[in-house]
Amino acid sequence: MEESVSQKEKERAEEAMIEQAFQELLNDYLATKHRKRVEIITKAFNFANQAHKGIKRRSGEPYIMHPIAVAKIVCNEIGLGSTSICAALLHDVVEDTDYTVEDIENIFGPKIAQIVDGLTKISGGIFGDRASAQAENFKKLLLTMSDDIRVILIKIADRLHNMRTLGSMLPNKQFKIAGETLYIYAPLANRLGLYKIKTELENLSFRYEHPEEYREIEKKLEATAVERDKVFKEFTAPIRAQLDKMGLKYRILARIKSIYSIWNKMQTKHVPFEEIYDLLAVRIIFEPRNMEEELNDCFNIYVSISKIYKPHPDRLRDWVSHPKANGYQALHVTLMGNNGQWIEVQIRSERMNDVAEQGFAAHWKYKEGGGSEDEGELDKWLRTIKEILDDPQPDAIDFLDTIKLNLFASEIFVFTPKGEIKTMPQNSTALDFAFSLHTDIGSHCIGAKVNHKLVPLSHKLQSGDQVEVLTSKSQRVQPEWEAYATTARARAKIASILRKEAKAHQKEGEAILADFLRNEDIRMDDSAIDKLTRLHNFHTRDELFVAVGSKKLVLGDADRNAFKEKQSTNWKKFLTFSFGNKDNKDTKEQSEEKVPQEKINTKQILKLTEETIQKNYIMADCCHPIPGDDVLGYIDEQNRIIIHKRQCPVAARLKSSYGNRIIATEWDTHKELSFLVTIYLKGIDSMGLLNEVTQVISRQLNVNIRKLTIETTDGIFEGKIQLYVHDVDDVRSICDNLKQIQNIKQVTRIEG
Numbered sequence: 001m002e003e004s005v006s007q008k009e010k011e012r013a014e015e016a017m018i019e020q021a022f023q024e025l026l027n028d029y030l031a032t033k034h035r036k037r038v039e040i041i042t043k044a045f046n047f048a049n050q051a052h053k054g055i056k057r058r059s060g061e062p063y064i065m066h067p068i069a070v071a072k073i074v075c076n077e078i079g080l081g082s083t084s085i086c087a088a089l090l091h092d093v094v095e096d097t098d099y100t101v102e103d104i105e106n107i108f109g110p111k112i113a114q115i116v117d118g119l120t121k122i123s124g125g126i127f128g129d130r131a132s133a134q135a136e137n138f139k140k141l142l143l144t145m146s147d148d149i150r151v152i153l154i155k156i157a158d159r160l161h162n163m164r165t166l167g168s169m170l171p172n173k174q175f176k177i178a179g180e181t182l183y184i185y186a187p188l189a190n191r192l193g194l195y196k197i198k199t200e201l202e203n204l205s206f207r208y209e210h211p212e213e214y215r216e217i218e219k220k221l222e223a224t225a226v227e228r229d230k231v232f233k234e235f236t237a238p239i240r241a242q243l244d245k246m247g248l249k250y251r252i253l254a255r256i257k258s259i260y261s262i263w264n265k266m267q268t269k270h271v272p273f274e275e276i277y278d279l280l281a282v283r284i285i286f287e288p289r290n291m292e293e294e295l296n297d298c299f300n301i302y303v304s305i306s307k308i309y310k311p312h313p314d315r316l317r318d319w320v321s322h323p324k325a326n327g328y329q330a331l332h333v334t335l336m337g338n339n340g341q342w343i344e345v346q347i348r349s350e351r352m353n354d355v356a357e358q359g360f361a362a363h364w365k366y367k368e369g370g371g372s373e374d375e376g377e378l379d380k381w382l383r384t385i386k387e388i389l390d391d392p393q394p395d396a397i398d399f400l401d402t403i404k405l406n407l408f409a410s411e412i413f414v415f416t417p418k419g420e421i422k423t424m425p426q427n428s429t430a431l432d433f434a435f436s437l438h439t440d441i442g443s444h445c446i447g448a449k450v451n452h453k454l455v456p457l458s459h460k461l462q463s464g465d466q467v468e469v470l471t472s473k474s475q476r477v478q479p480e481w482e483a484y485a486t487t488a489r490a491r492a493k494i495a496s497i498l499r500k501e502a503k504a505h506q507k508e509g510e511a512i513l514a515d516f517l518r519n520e521d522i523r524m525d526d527s528a529i530d531k532l533t534r535l536h537n538f539h540t541r542d543e544l545f546v547a548v549g550s551k552k553l554v555l556g557d558a559d560r561n562a563f564k565e566k567q568s569t570n571w572k573k574f575l576t577f578s579f580g581n582k583d584n585k586d587t588k589e590q591s592e593e594k595v596p597q598e599k600i601n602t603k604q605i606l607k608l609t610e611e612t613i614q615k616n617y618i619m620a621d622c623c624h625p626i627p628g629d630d631v632l633g634y635i636d637e638q639n640r641i642i643i644h645k646r647q648c649p650v651a652a653r654l655k656s657s658y659g660n661r662i663i664a665t666e667w668d669t670h671k672e673l674s675f676l677v678t679i680y681l682k683g684i685d686s687m688g689l690l691n692e693v694t695q696v697i698s699r700q701l702n703v704n705i706r707k708l709t710i711e712t713t714d715g716i717f718e719g720k721i722q723l724y725v726h727d728v729d730d731v732r733s734i735c736d737n738l739k740q741i742q743n744i745k746q747v748t749r750i751e752g
Helices: 002-030 038-051 065-077 082-089 101-108 110-123 133-145 149-164 171-191 195-209 211-223 225-245 259-269 291-308 350-365 373-390 396-408 430-437 439-443 488-519 526-535 541-549 557-562 567-599 610-615 649-657 689-699 728-739
Strands: 249-256 280-287 331-336 342-349 411-415 421-425 445-450 453-455 467-471 606-608 617-619 631-635 641-645 662-667 675-684 705-713 716-725 744-750
Touching: 002 038, 002 065, 002 082, 038 082, 038 101, 065 082, 065 149, 082 110, 082 149, 101 110, 110 149, 149 171, 149 195, 171 195, 171 649, 171 662, 195 211, 195 259, 195 350, 211 225, 211 259, 225 249, 225 280, 225 291, 225 342, 280 291, 280 350, 291 331, 291 342, 342 350, 421 430, 430 439, 430 445, 430 467, 430 488, 439 445, 439 488, 488 526, 488 541, 526 541, 526 557, 606 610, 610 617, 631 649, 641 649, 675 728, 689 705, 689 716, 689 728, 716 728, 728 744
Parallel strands: 280 342, 606 662, 617 641
Antiparallel strands: 249 280, 331 342, 411 421, 445 453, 445 467, 631 641, 631 662, 675 716, 675 744, 705 716
16 A cells, blocks of 8 residues: 555556646746747647557656757757747657547647657658668758758757766667767757757767776866956956957956867867867857947958957958858957957857857747848758758768768858859869859869969869869769769769769679670670679679770780680589688687677676687777777678777767777776877987887887887987787876987877
């Protein structure tokens, strides 16, 4: 009896918690500028609550708390209205319960049903063994996104809540989700202008993948906070006085660089935390006197503050006159503070700030009836993606990489000969520009004139260039163009045209080969084709056909001679050789596969011990992990386990494309095995420096130098030392000891 009472109490407490969470959502919604459509939101909540009744999340809380949390993010952090809030509340109903999209349409109408359908497509689905589930999901995501942008905005909200509650997931799932978030969702959020969400997604991913580094940077940020605060107050005091004099309504905020960005910079620049000087940026957000004056006010503020501090000549970024593709507008200037450090100041109006924080959705706030012309750039981007999707690529990873080319890109502005402005991703080449105008122009392009000077197709464009494309009817797409193109659209088009040509050559090659063999009275079978493939050192039969079809290979006497031996004996020999080997190979593969398969349990954390490292696992060549590094395991096609560092670029792609093959791993080694690492040194050259370096290393216990390369240029000494260590602690103590040498300024472990 007591038990059922406590069970009832528990249920009542849960109901009260759900009710309170929904009430908070309604209050948040009522505080927005959207039309107040409370009934439909309440109806969606009641429907979802009923549908998910009794189901718990992994964390133990009622499932409905997740859709409510996603709806809150959609409302507060992305700024969308009732349609999106309803779709967020209903986003898991079709996938997890017996209700269908038709049911949703009958109750809530076609618009909400379409968005819920889009969200269901992304998460559900059956995939073949070859295709990677995540990449397929991502394709679906982009396809549905091109129907209604709100699908992707709600999906990003869903992912943000999943990342905030990632602690209750299994470690291998954490790596898969965190990796996918960094690889796909953070860039997507950035592209849609959701800067705040992008930053949080990056930070959360980083926190799960590198918990120790995360805590270390967090501590250092806390330790330097007082000093930063002082710099901020001193730097902004004269600016405040100046803005007050101008009679502007404004607020000034300190923006601290995110933990993930700091770590990223430490990695790419090979510098310690102490040498990152742009931790602090200043944001001036003002109310314009009226909308027409908004632009002028930005520049007036810039002029007046650059009288107080000297601006950096090359670091004025004018996103006000030329907004980014995601709608971002601001004026960025870098000023020299009194403490001798450059500080970036971002000048924005309140409207620009909304767009910067909430991205695309903020346009709805400033437009009755939703955004229209502002969506031009986004539409262009979605169109590019649609084109890539229309021409499916065989490899999932290629597909993700192609899309990512456009996700990460910053923009440059170039002009056509008539003076029209075109937005292109940074690092675009003349060839990219040609393809952005039209596929025909791209495929017949022979060169370009940039600012009236002739340049090759591979010429990299700069902002402000005027570009005229030169074409010729006889020009064909060349294979080397793939290296000249940097945009997703151009790459996809070139690959598609080359594939079509290769197919045509292949067909022609097969026909030519058949004629040749018929004339020589040789049977056209696998053995004959394989013989020619081996003779000309091709890897596959298709390569042979393409070479013959494109006339790069002309069949002649050498090929005839290869068949001079008696056909029948050859045929028999090939048969026995092929089958005998195949059986062996199969049994061998089966026995090989069976051993690890019994041991691999992806849900458990894999212990890396001396014995298993030597027997069962392969250390990835791309990142050379050693004990103490944050690592994960990946089960490859041959069922081998490959150990990668978690931040290794190859691992990042694997997490996003083959997440179900990722295993959480941890080291359990006792300084018995040695691993090769490379240490990079830089400093001021002086007498006896090399001697000191080798002395420090050989004084360390058990450290053997394998290779030492030193270069000195104009008094600057740079070196790489390859040595054997047991784990990360060895590396740390070696680096610390080397830093003690007087003239050495930088010591860091690098790849290779």
